[in-house]
Amino acid sequence: MALLPPAQPRCQIVGRGAIGLLAASRLQLAGWQVSLWLRQAANLDCIFVPAEGAPRSLHFPAAEAPLTLLLVPVKAYAVQSCLQQLASVLAADAQLIVSHNGMPDLAWLQQQPAPGQGLWFLSTSHAALRSADGVQHSGLGQSVLAPLNAKAQQATASVMAMLDTALGPVTLTDDIRPALWRKLAVNAAINPLTALHQCRNGALAAADYQPLLAAIVREVCLVAGAEGISLLPEPTLALVQQVIANTAHNYSSMQQDVSAGRQTEIAAITGYIVSRAASHGLSVPENLALWQALRHTA
Numbered sequence: 001m002a003l004l005p006p007a008q009p010r011c012q013i014v015g016r017g018a019i020g021l022l023a024a025s026r027l028q029l030a031g032w033q034v035s036l037w038l039r040q041a042a043n044l045d046c047i048f049v050p051a052e053g054a055p056r057s058l059h060f061p062a063a064e065a066p067l068t069l070l071l072v073p074v075k076a077y078a079v080q081s082c083l084q085q086l087a088s089v090l091a092a093d094a095q096l097i098v099s100h101n102g103m104p105d106l107a108w109l110q111q112q113p114a115p116g117q118g119l120w121f122l123s124t125s126h127a128a129l130r131s132a133d134g135v136q137h138s139g140l141g142q143s144v145l146a147p148l149n150a151k152a153q154q155a156t157a158s159v160m161a162m163l164d165t166a167l168g169p170v171t172l173t174d175d176i177r178p179a180l181w182r183k184l185a186v187n188a189a190i191n192p193l194t195a196l197h198q199c200r201n202g203a204l205a206a207a208d209y210q211p212l213l214a215a216i217v218r219e220v221c222l223v224a225g226a227e228g229i230s231l232l233p234e235p236t237l238a239l240v241q242q243v244i245a246n247t248a249h250n251y252s253s254m255q256q257d258v259s260a261g262r263q264t265e266i267a268a269i270t271g272y273i274v275s276r277a278a279s280h281g282l283s284v285p286e287n288l289a290l291w292q293a294l295r296h297t298a
Contacts, residue, residue, distance in 0.1 A: 008033045011162050012063040013071045014082065018128035018253075019099065020073040021046055021135040023166035028058055030165045035063035037070070037086075047134030055134075066091035069162060071122075076102040076268035077298070083112050092116045095155050097145075097163065099124060101187050101253060102268025103180055110148050118152035120145060120159060121176055123183050124167045125243070127250055139247045143167045146176035181229045182239065185220040187269045189213050189240045191254035192290040195264065195297075198255060202248025205241070212286060213240060219284040223273055226280040258297060266291065267298040 010033040013020045024034045025048035036044055041062040049055045068091045074082050079100060090096070098109060099122040106121065113119045127139030145163055147153045156172070163170045173179065190201055193209065204213065217237045224231040257264045270291045277284040 009158075009161065010035075011069040011071065012037055012067045013073070014086070015074055016044060016130075017073060017075075018130040018135055019124065019126065019167075020071065021048075021130065022126060022128035022137055023071055023073065024060055025050075025056070025058055025135065026137075027162065027166050028060070029056065032162070032165065034060055036060045037063040037067060037089075045133075047131075049134065049136040051137040051140050058134075065089035067094055069095050069158065071097045071099065071162075071166070073099045075263070076100040076104070076265045077263060079104070080108075087112075087114075090114070090117060093151075094118070095152065095159055096120065097122050097159065100268070101183075101191070101265045103184055103272045104268075106148065106177075113149060113151070116151060118155050118159070119148040120152050121148060122163060122167070122170075123176065123179050125183070125186075126167050127247055129250065138250050141167075143170045144173055144176055144179040145170050146173050178229055178231075181220070181224045181227075181231050182236065184269065184273070185217055185224075185231065185236050186240050186243050188220050188273055188287060188290075189216045190244065191252045192266065192270055192294055194252040195254040195258040195266075196290070196293055198259060200248065200255075201244050201250050201252060204244050205248065213237065215286045216290075219277070219287050220273055222282055223277045223280065223284065226282060227276060254294075258294075264294065264297040266294045270294070271298060 012035050013024045014037045028034045043062055044060045046058045047055050048058050067089055093116045095118040097120040104121055122143055122145050124143040125141030129136045129138045193204055214237055218233045221231040221233045221236055254264045270287050273287045274291045
């Protein structure tokens with residue numbers, strides 16, 4: 001009897017945003033069957049420009065229920081409505097991987113899956129730029145992944161295989177909070193300033209911005225400490241400056257959102273910092289000023 005070829009691994013991705021299409025493209029090129037769950041079911045043609053190499057023309061079919069291994073890379077403000085809409089089309093044993101900028105409400109997220117479903121949160125530093133006809137991998141990065149319930153832990157092998165391909169290298173952790181605070185510091189320093197000044201990330205390397213960047217980072221580290229997370233200002237500022245240098249030609253997601261007149265994730269980034277600072281009686285004047293300047297975009 002002839003042996004059947006091994007089945008291609010399958011996964012689904014929500015939306016057509018930059019990170020989602022980046023993940024979808026890298027997965028498909030590695031041999032995965034990838035389909036997209038969109039607001040209106042449709043196939044999608046995509047020109048993928050990798051970090052290295054020639055552009056590739058890819059085609060993604062519309063995903064069909066039940067959804068089984070699902071990456072949910074949506075904006076922070078859209079997570080709640082998205083998960084509510086997905087609830088009826090998920091497989092009973094689905095694995096959901098949520099990813100967005102800013103600080104997630106982990107306690108709320110953990111209440112969402114059905115008893116047999118696994119839930120994860122992914123934080124990534126990969127950068128991608130959406131265009132009219134596709135997506136560009138505009139900055140290599142890495143990711144941190146945490147299981148948020150027992151059913152997720154039981155599916156570690158399959159989820160890690162997917163995400164190491166899509167947005168690797170991936171570090172698996174039981175406590176993602178330190179990684180989230182590090183990324184929050186980076187986002188808080190870069191995104192609001194580039195949105196306000198409508199500039200590329202690299203513009204923040206100018207000497208004029210250095211005192212403000214340092215002050216923003218100090219405030220984030222202060223609040224992190226009050227939240228039980230050790231985040232030191234000097235290495236955190238060095239990380240911010242490294243990201244600015246590595247993504248000098250990129251526009252931040254918040255800059256792009258403001259430029260296009262879209263809602264931003266400022267509430268989950270700077271708004272979160274200001275809110276947590278207030279709960280601890282801490283003063284964060286630089287972050288407060290940025291929050292007040294951009295609050296209308298939330």
